[in-house]
Amino acid sequence: MSFDPPLLGPRLQQIRKKRKLTLDDLAALSGVSRSMLSQIERGQTNPTFATLWNLTRALGLDLSALVEGHSGSARRAMEIVPRHFTPEIKSEDGRCLLRILSPAANSSRMEWYELEMAPGGALISDPHAPGATEHLTVLDGILEVRSGAEENSVGAGATARYAVDVPHAIHNRSDQPARALMIVAMADIPI
Amino acid sequence: MSFDPPLLGPRLQQIRKKRKLTLDDLAALSGVSRSMLSQIERGQTNPTFATLWNLTRALGLDLSALVEGHSGSARRAMEIVPRHFTPEIKSEDGRCLLRILSPAANSSRMEWYELEMAPGGALISDPHAPGATEHLTVLDGILEVRSGAEENSVGAGATARYAVDVPHAIHNRSDQPARALMIVAMADIPI
DNA sequence: ACCGGAATTCCACTATGCTGGAGAAAATTT
DNA sequence: AAATTTTCTCCAGCATAGTGGAATTCCGGT
Missing domain, CATH: 1.10.260.40 (lambda repressor-like DNA-binding domains)
Incomplete structure (x- = not known):
């Protein structure tokens, strides 16, 4: 057959x-x-x-x-969220700024942020839900990304995709500020 | 290659x-x-x-x-996609560059890109599938965003969320280059 | 219309994908 | 243990995948 x-x-x-x-x-x-x-x-x-x-x-x-092919469904006009209306999370030492870009009423299993990290900054996280992944694209500067026991250096323009259902961290060990796009996916996207 | x-x-x-x-x-x-x-x-x-x-x-x-396959095998903790392995879409006039940041094996209903647009650049698109939305965060510069008949100016740090199941467009009508993050969602995310 | 350059298709050649049958290896039966 | 059956690998031959260069077509400018 x-x-x-x-x-x-x-x-x-x-x-x-x-x-x-x-x-x-x-x-x-x-x-x-x-x-x-x-x-x-x-x-x-x-x-x-x-x-x-x-x-x-x-x-x-x-x-x-x-x-x-593809598929999908329906929607409407346009909403503008000005900069000062964009929710921010700042670390205690002030070296990390996370700006929440995904919408408040977010029914998808993904969130996305803009990350700004000054030299010496770090974002250290406990494991998320099983299967969760993160996709970090460095826009400017260099960041060290760790997932479990593996750590890599990620330069501007490069993207790191890694498991975050294990302890994970992001460090800026350079002497320049760094900026990145961070996508957090709850188990939908394989590496 | x-x-x-x-x-x-x-x-x-x-x-x-x-x-x-x-x-x-x-x-x-x-x-x-x-x-x-x-x-x-x-x-x-x-x-x-x-x-x-x-x-x-x-x-x-x-x-x-x-x-x-190998669903039972040890999953790789991290993948690094270097800059030059990141797929790019360039417009004919060279004024627009879209870099595809989402993974190749993307089973989610979202794609994400980095957009660079020189002065005079434009990204004009036909309607996507019903229900599709786009979330554009301007990192640098100013962009005009149109969805259907509505158009807005979006400055650095601001986010536009709009329907893309209608004709839509992005223009850089300023005299400075602009950079933005673009998230395209197939119907999962309300504005 | 003509022209030149860009883009695509054609061509002939080599390497290899794919087959059915034969032989070897593995498994089962006596 | 030997004989038999089942399963897999080897073999040789044909068809075609894939190539680089040549030819043709397409397209924009004058």
């Missing part, structure tokens, strides 16, 4: 064009030849797993994203 | 044996030859998409189940 695989081409081409990438651009990003990309998009070949893997990694997609 | 694909074999064999299937059984179920199944399990070949599709359909699995 065998099953007809769905078309990958149209979706791949849609994504590529949406990102304003040429076949050459994507070839350079993914290590898959221009010819092969063209053949995939036109449904003229059946790519191997390694080729698909390279493609999805380069495009920052999940494998299934090339196979499926 | 290319990426090493993860091993499929161990997971596939694990599933097959757990279900008490021989290679012959699975070959009949999936239409993939015994030899090929054996080669896949031993990591001796790189299967095509059609072969993988047949396998996952026959086993009643999602594609990603063969990749992520």
Whole structure:
């Protein structure tokens, strides 16, 4: 017994064009030849797993994203939350500032914050619920991020994804202030 | 650039044996030859998409189940995504840069980005799925945000929350570059 | 309309994915 | 223990995945 695989081409081409990438651009990003990309998009070949893997990694997609579509529901106008209305959490020593960016009436399982940390600052946390993860993108400066026993240095533009159902911490051990976006997800998002 | 694909074999064999299937059984179920199944399990070949599709359909699995698998194995504590591995979307005129911060294997209904927009830049979008909302926090500069017929100016530190299941746009009409964090939620988060 | 450059498709070649049958290894039965 | 059956791996051959370079098509400017 065998099953007809769905078309990958149209979706791949849609994504590529949406990102304003040429076949050459994507070839350079993914290590898959221009010819092969063209053949995939036109449904003229059946790519191997390694080729698909390279493609999805380069495009920052999940494998299934090339196979499926999306879905969602409804909403309204616009709310502006001025800076001084944005809730803030400050550490005792004043070196850490967490600004709560997610909405107060937040029914999702995610929260997001802007973190500002002066030199010598630290954010030390106990374990959250099982399965919880954190995604920290450093916008400026350098931060050390620890999850359990593992610690890494994260520079500007880089993103750390780590478990926070274990003790975790963020330190600014440099002599420059740092700024970061912190997303906390309650068990929905695998690393 | 290319990426090493993860091993499929161990997971596939694990599933097959757990279900008490021989290679012959699975070959009949999936239409993939015994030899090929054996080669896949031993990591001796790189299967095509059609072969993988047949396998996952026959086993009643999602594609990603063969990749992520190992649900019982030790989870990695932290992943670091360096800056240059962060997928980017650039506008034609080069004035807008979107960096995709959310993870590739994103099973949540949210995506998040960092947006950089030079003076004169614009991000004009068609409606997303019904119910989708966007949460834009301006880090630096000033941006004009439009949702449907409503438009507002958003300064540094402020957050705009608005519907994106209508035509929407972001403009930088100032003479300074702007930077912002953009969270896109598929219907989970009310404004 | 013409032109030049960019983007995509075509082409021919090599490497390998995939097969069915044979043989080897493993498991079960006598 | 030997014989038999089941399961898996090896083998050789065909089809095609994937490539780099050439040719064609597309697109914007004049």
